[in-house]
Structure formats: structure tokens, C-alpha cells
Amino acid sequence: MLDLIFPYYLWVKAAHVVSVVVWLGGQCLLVVQLASHRQVLAQQGNADLLSAVEQRCLRLVVNPAMLATLLLGATLFFLRGPELLGEGWFQVKLVFVVAMMALHGAIAATVASLRRETVSAIRIRALQLAGLMLTAAIVSIAVIK
Template sequence: MYEWVKALHVISVIAWMAGMMYLPRLFVYHAEAAAGSDKAETFKIMERRLYRGIITPAMLATWLFGLWLAFGFGIVDFSQGWMWLKAVSVIALSGVHGWYGSMLRAFREDRNTRPHTFYRAINEVPFVIAIVIVIAVIVKPF
């Protein structure tokens, strides 16, 4: 059972991360499109479907299966440092998720004032956090 929950956890992580890496790309192109144009309205639909249909459900599933792994089987040792590095990192990743949600709302209401270069710059943030998490859980450096 533990292996099945872990497999579902990793599958959810893949969906969450895929969406978290794609959404800022949409913001880059959206920021370049004129507000009110057909292009901008299409980006609004794509962003909403990606966020509501994939990213948020995948995040909830990641948390559900992750907490199930952590507390459901009694085999995780909370005295190990990597566990806490992972905990801080997943909270940060969830914070970025919420931050992206606020950007999505700004675009939806035609309030975005940030240039496309800003969205290019933040594009890699979820990937950097994911690298830290994977090294923490696989290498368990401390």
C-alpha cells in the first residue's frame, strides 16, 4: 500500500510541476498581448483552465498523498533534517502557487502592469524549488 500511495504522490507531483512551469509561459505571452484583444481573451481561458483544472487539483492530490505517506504508515522519521527542508520547500512552492493565482486574477481583470520580462524571470522558480525537494527526498543529505 505504501508503494501505491508513493506512486500516486509522484504522479500528482508531475502534474503539479508541469502546470507550474507552463503557467508563467502563458503569462509571458499574455503580457505581450494588448488588453481586450482576442489573443488576450484566449490566454485568460487557457490560464483559468490550466489553474483550476490541473494545477490546483494536482497540488491538493500531492498534499493528500504526501500527508498520507507522512502520517499514515508511521515509517517516516521526523528527526531527520531533510524532512524539514522538504516541508519548508513544499510550503514555499504552495506559496508560489497562490502567488500565481493572484497574477491570474490580475490578468483576468485586465489589471496586469508587469512586463513580460518579469514573467520570464520567475519562470524557473518552481523548478529550482523542485530540484531542492528531489535532492532532499532522494539524496537525504542530512
């Protein structure tokens, strides 16, 4: 059975990796944009253009990439079979993926809150650090397994 789906498996895996790169890269870029937005608010008090850019980035790039990552990852899981659930590296990876989804929600909430209020530099730095650490963990686990 695996012989029949193996060529498709590699294409699905490649698409999954591309969507992961876009999702995580988009999140990193968005957090850097949030830091710039915060500075503009502190200096001038008007950052409507930055807010619109952040919303578009989230809505048109980061959210779809996250959904594609999750759907393609689930497809890979079903193509490989449920024996993956018994492997320790896969369980740890799933925990980190759930944490990355929570980080995604925190970034989206920060984007929304910057329209109404100022966000602390500590919060933005925490988002940056969490994103980098989770990215490093997920990629390391997936490569080293």
C-alpha cells in the same frame, strides 16, 4: 504493521510522485503561458482567450494536482510515522513544499491580475526561476535524503 501496509505504501508513493509531476509541470506550463499572454496584451491589447485557458488550466489541472500532492504526501507521512519529523532532510523538504505552495498562490494571483492589468516581465521571470529552483530542491532532497 509496516508489512501489512507496505504494498499500499508503494502505490500511494507512486500516486504522490505522479501528482507532484502534474502539479509542478502544470505550474511551469502556466508561467510560460503567462509570458505569452503578456506579449499578446502588449501587441494587441485583447487576450480573453488566453485568460480563459489559464483559468481552466489552474482550476482543472494545477489546483487538483496540488491538493492530491498534499493529501498523498500527508498519507505517506502518516504511513511512515512521526519519526520523519526528526529527520533534517524532511524538515528542509517541508519548508520547500510550503514555499512551493506560496509560489502556487503567486502564480494564481498573477493569472487573476492579468485579466485586469499588465504584469511585468520581471515578475513572470521571477515566477519561472522560483519554480525551477524549488522543483530542483524538492526533487533533490527527496531522492538524495
